[in-house]
Amino acid sequence: MDKLINDFSFGLFFWQILLFVLLLLLLRKFAWKPILNAVNEREDGIKNALAAAEEAKKEMQNVTADSEKLLKEARAEREAMLKEARELKEKMISDSKELARVEGDKMIKQAQATIESEKKAAVADIKSQVANLSVEIAEKVIKEQLSNKDKQLKLVEDMLGDIKLN
Amino acid sequence: MTKPLEIKSGFAFFFLKECRTFAPIFRDRYFLSFMHINYFTKFLFIGLLFFSGTIFAQGVEHHIDVPEGANNAGMEEEIDEDIEHHIQDSYSFTFFSDSETGKHYGFPLPVILWDDGLHVFSSSKFHHGETVAESNGNHYKLYHNKVYKTDAAGTINYDEEHHPTNAKPLDFSITKNVVMMFVTGLLMFLLFAGLAKSFKKGPIATGAGRFFEPIVLYIRDDIAKPNIGPKYKKFMPYLLTVFFFIWFLNLFGLTPLGVNVTGNIAVTFALAIITFIITQFSGNKNYWKHIFWMPGVPVPMKFILAPIELLGVFIKPFALMIRLYANIMAGHVVLMSIIALVFFVQNWIGGGLSLVLAFFLSIIELLVAALQAYIFTLLSALYFGFAVEEHDHEEAH
Structure with a gap:
């Protein structure tokens, strides 16, 4: 201890304090403050960048989820539309089938009616023609008869016999 | 984490106290022959120096009492002085010295003293303690790496314990x-x-x-x-x-x-x-x-x-x-x-x-x-x- 105190150099102590305090002040102004500020700024920058990246990631996830949802909706809509179309088609087909059937029936009925009326008309025509023919025959027969009685009678008989054959 | 190293340093400090007695161990003839016989043991012993400070310190006390060989005494002193010189501050920047020619290779540094006025002179005036430096009518001499005020002849007075009694000026020298x-x-x-x-x-x-x-x-x-x-x-x-x-x-x-x-x-x-x-x-x-x-x-x-x-x-x-x-x-x-x-x-x-x-x-x-x-x-x-x-x-x- 005695040696320590004896070795203690006041001059060195003085210079140490002076130089160290000077160095401390100089470094504080020209080195430590700018360095620590720069480092802090850099760290803040990194922190912000990381936060932004995280935010972007979340945003991205949201967007993906949204698009997925949209896609699903679109798919469902398409499905619905297709189903509707199919139903519509079936309905249209069945409707038209029904319509066609009804129309057909109607046409058939009309045709039948027409045929019936045509038939009636034809029958009536035939009847009138038969009547006319009968009258003409009767006229001719009468005219023949009037000339030849026997012959007339025979003719009438022959003719009647002919008609029966018809 | 620091604790074991602190302990080691503590031992080293014990060791430091005994450093002056470090040299004599190797001069002890018994010890030397012991070293010649078994290098491995020697190596172990050196290892022990570092890890058992207190035991070592006691051991040294023992070895000190052994009478010293005269031929190594000069070398021991020289090494002691060298170590002492190295760990102390210095008024000049010396890279190495040639003790045979008394030459020192390095450069002097300014000495600044306050002794009823400012005294500034180069440390080369001390010639590494060999001469008296004169500045503005005052004389200074370097003794054991300290500046003392002396008369023109450079007389240093001692007390009973061989400590100089000369006045020490306030020393603001630019030392090493x-x-x-x-x-x-x-x-x-x-x-x-x-x-x-x-x-x-x-x-x-x-x-x-x-x-x-x-x-x-x-x-x-x-x-x-x-x-x-x-x-x-x-x-x-x-x-x-x-x-x-x-x-x-x-x-x-x-x-x-x-x-x-x-x-x-x-x-x-x-x-x-x-x-x-x-x-x-x-x-x-x-x-x-x-x-x-x-x-x-x-x-x-x-x-x-x-x-x-x-x-x-x-x-x-x-x-x-x-x-x-x-x-x-x-x-x-x-x-x-x-x-x-x-x-x-x-x-x-x-x-x-x-x-x-x-x-x-x-x-x-x-x-x-x-x-x-x-x-x-x-x-x-x-x-x-x-x-x-x-x-x-x-x-x-």
């Missing part, structure tokens, strides 16, 4: 250590101002700053923040400066320049006193309350604790001072002693052993250089933390 402090300061300024400048160009440091930037961040994140708390910013400049200052000077001490700045008690005292002053001036109400009127203990205990706590205030920086001084000083002495081993065991195995040990010790010293700077900074931060701590919840005690 002052030069090294200045060089370190300049280096730090260039380095860190450069680092600051490189940040202006972009967020990434360039050049040498790339190496030092993580250390700056380490001091902030692992020393200042956890020990001081949210008010760490105020103390950052001091912590950074003191860390790099001590570290660089420790490293300079390991270079062949032969400087020992941080192993000088005046330097560590100055650093410790700055820590002390900053601690006391940043102390808040809680800090002082914990010293003088410890909360949470019975009143009689408060009276007992107050002086203990008050003593602790002074012991803390004192421990800082001694720890750094002793570790660096011990490191230098042990290293030099190991190197000096080669002069005592002048054969290839002794030289080789000296070389190997010096190599490993240098590596350990490299670690110690950073470690001691770290410990000084950490403890300073811890003390600052005590000073600015806020106790919101008293029940925590």
